[in-house]
Amino acid sequence: MGSIVIGSGYRGMTFLNILSKMGEKVIAIVEKDKNKHDFVKWQLNKALCPVPLFMTDYKEAFDKIPKEEADKVFIITPDFTHREIFEECIKREYHIFLEKPIATKRNDIVDMLNMSRNYQKDIQVGFVLRFTDFYSKIKEIVLSDILGEIVFIQMNERLTAQKSTTLKKDWHNKWEFTGGFLNEKCSHDIDIMLWLKESQAKPVKIISYGSTKFGNNPKDYPERCSQCDRVDCYCKEKEDPILNEYLKEHPEETEKFKNVLEARDKCFYHTNSEVFDNQSALVIFSDGSHGNFSYIAVSGDPGRDIVIHGTKGYLEGNFNKCELKYIIYDTNEEKKIVFENIDKHGGGDQRIIKNFLSKAQNHVSEKDSLADGAYASIVSFMGDYSLYTEKMENIPPIDQKGEFIPFEEYMAKIKKPINQYNH
Secondary structure (H helix, E strand, O other), rough: EEEEEOOOOOHHHHHHHHHHHHOEEEEEEEOHHHHHHHHHHHHHHOOOOOOEEEOOOOOHHHHHOOOEEEEEEEEOOOOOHHHHHHHHHHHOOOEEEEEEOOOOOOOHHHHHHHOOOOOOOEEEEEEHHHHOOHHHHHHHHHHHHHOOOEEEEEEEOOOOOOHHHHHHOOHHHHHHHHHHHHHHOOHHHHHHHHHHHHHOEEEHHHEEEEEEEOOOOOOOOOOOOOOOOOOOOOOOOOOOOHHHHHHHHHHHHHHHHHHHHHHEOOOHHHHOOOOOEEEEEEEEOOOOOOEEEEEEEEOOOOEEEEEEEEEEEEEEOOOOEEEEEEEEEEOOOOEHEEEHOOOOOHHHHHHHHHHHHHHHHHOOOHHHHHHHHHHHHHHHHHHHHHHHHOOEEOOOOOOOOOOOOHHHHHHHHHOOOOOOOOO
């Protein structure tokens, strides 16, 4: 049995490399942009990976490839496409690997939960952080009860200016395509918080604040980086060395990547991004404990960190430095743990794929992952909604339908200056 991979962007290529090394046969790659096919084949050849069948339509791939050849589908496409592809996979009864977040709209998430009810195949959401040594060790420590009950969790994510610049130049910068930055980029982190608390309590309320502070004022900057003489601009996107190498070897392909190159050349200050670049969310749990997650899209010290205050002990860790320590109050025992620095996801990509392939091979029906993905997205949506209402919001059941206010009205309000109070 083999797999069909839908999507050949950065994450898609990462997965294709891993699947090849694991000996999993990829029967077909579905990439709707035909202009990218030769580029993807070139990358596969360069990585010594088998080159499978290339197709532009996933339904056609499902029709033409027998289930006896491919019983698994990897959905690694833009977030706003997930619901539609997921529904077709459910109809065809594939084992499904679904990249996070599972969807960009609350009602789509409820529909997906309903579709999967009594489903007999595996569904795995791509929460790779759970599968890293770092976070799985923290989970083990929490379950051991040496920290006692979690009273407070503080989590932070910091991005580089380059990462933020990239996200502001493509579909990621539109709310309708992502469901908000908290959902699109940080559902990993929200999931980790809920996962660490799941044995103790459920999330019940949330309040959040965020804004856009980077790249708001175009000043006198030209619309194209190539037209700008500011050689030291921290927002200037670095060139893609892989694409550059390909186009150097195949200059006749340059015209096919005109849109990609033009998007990369667009000035950070002229992207008209609709998503926040800084935000904090305070989550209240049913046992009276709370967690706070914050992100900043431009930082000089990129990475993730976590602090847990328990009734019996304290834990702190830095994911990118691959280390954590905990202290037990009664004995004053302190233990430090250092992990191997494998890659930017701490080896989570390899482990989550291995886990998915194993469950599919052993005919395991696992749907808790989808419910966890739904929780992470619903909490993210409600966090953004609290910005509009300017109050703490209740977190609804994940299977309860209900959309929010129109996007235009939402943005009009949250872009207004905060009221100034006289003291």
